[in-house]
Amino acid sequence: MKGFTKGFIISSLAYLVFTGILGAAFIPISNIPNDIAISTYGLLVSVVHSFLLGFVTMMIFGVSYHLIPLFSERDFYSPFLAFIHLALSNIGTLGIIIFMLFLNYAVVKISALIVVLSLLVFVFNMFFTFLSSPRQSEIHNPFGKGDKEADKAAINFTRWSIIYLLIGCPLGAAMFFKPALIADFRPIHAHINLMGFVSLMIFGVSYHMFPRFAQRPLFSVKMARWQFWLANIGLIGMAISWWFAGSVSSAGRHSYFRTHRNSGRLPLCL
Ligand code: HEM
Ligand code: HEM
Secondary structure, three states: OOHHHHHHHHHHHHHHHHHHHHHHHHHHHOOOOOOOOOOHHHHHHHHHHHHHHHHHHHHHHHHHHHHHHHHHOOOOOOHHHHHHHHHHHHHHHHHHHHHOOOOOHHHHHHHHHHHHHHHHHHHHHHHHHHHOOOOOOOOOOOOOOOOHHHHHHHHHHHHHHHHHHHHHHHHHHHHHHOHHHHHHHHHHHHHHHHHHHHHHHHHHHHHHHHHHHHOOOOOOHHHHHHHHHHHHHHHHHHHHHHHHHHHHHHHHHHHHHHHHHHHOOOOOOO
16 A cells, blocks of 8 residues: 555545544533633534545545546556645644634635645646556456456546535635625535535445456446436535525525524424
């Protein structure tokens, strides 16, 4: 396993431990007055991002860095850039989750931009990796030869997953720069990242791996292609309608959910 792959996996596990510690901190913090340095709001945003941006996203990158050379049959364009990606994403993520605790927005904003920059480094590296010619000598692929058609569908999922991350993270940064956007953008940001980036990545990796684990071809590649379009159209439709609903009736929508939340009669999944 390459150093940067290991780096992402170790970082991911460290964020998992950190998330547990931050989560446990809710108990003492909820008992101290609000004007003390650490706010529960900051802690909430820190916990969410320690888990999702730290643990989940870094684990996805660790696994991707391991699998991409096997499936694409290409070496990375630049291992050095992979290390830069690792360093920048750790600096940015730590900056967000530590300084959000103290509501130090100046550092949080810079950290958010560093995370966005780290993603651009990753995309640049991937772009030139896929442009390079395939490796002449075969490397041992423990998963064996794939089913090419299923792999093509899988690559579409993973490609779009990264595109959603590239949209979702700048939306997050935009909310730090302009907090007035939070009411309208938060559900869009959450779903673009969770349904777009995380879920599509899980689908893509599953379409790669399951046929290999089961040692038989995918039941229907056509269904995988349909799922791809349904997932994308549904997500984009949700994001656009949230944007529209937000710009027309954001205040009403939020007070509606708040009323139901306070009354204990929560509709739907809330
Ligand atoms: C550069 C990276 C990111 C930045 C700057 C960022 C920023 C933000 C901000 C400003 C909020 C609103 C906080 C509030 O409620 O006031 C937020 C919420 C949220 N973010 Fe991110 N985010 C980033 C990456 C991610 C990623 C990668 C995920 C998921 C994989 C994610 C998931 C969420 C979720 C689920 C919420 C809603 C949490 C809640 O209900 O309070 N974010 N983010
Ligand atoms: C058909 C699929 C889905 C629908 C229709 C849906 C719908 C919703 C709605 C209506 C809200 C409340 C938004 C608001 O505050 O205005 C919400 C919040 C949320 N959903 Fe979903 N959701 C779906 C799938 C998912 C999935 C797959 C995930 C995670 C992987 C997810 C994670 C979240 C999170 C973290 C929030 C809180 C965001 C916030 O604080 O603003 N949702 N969802």
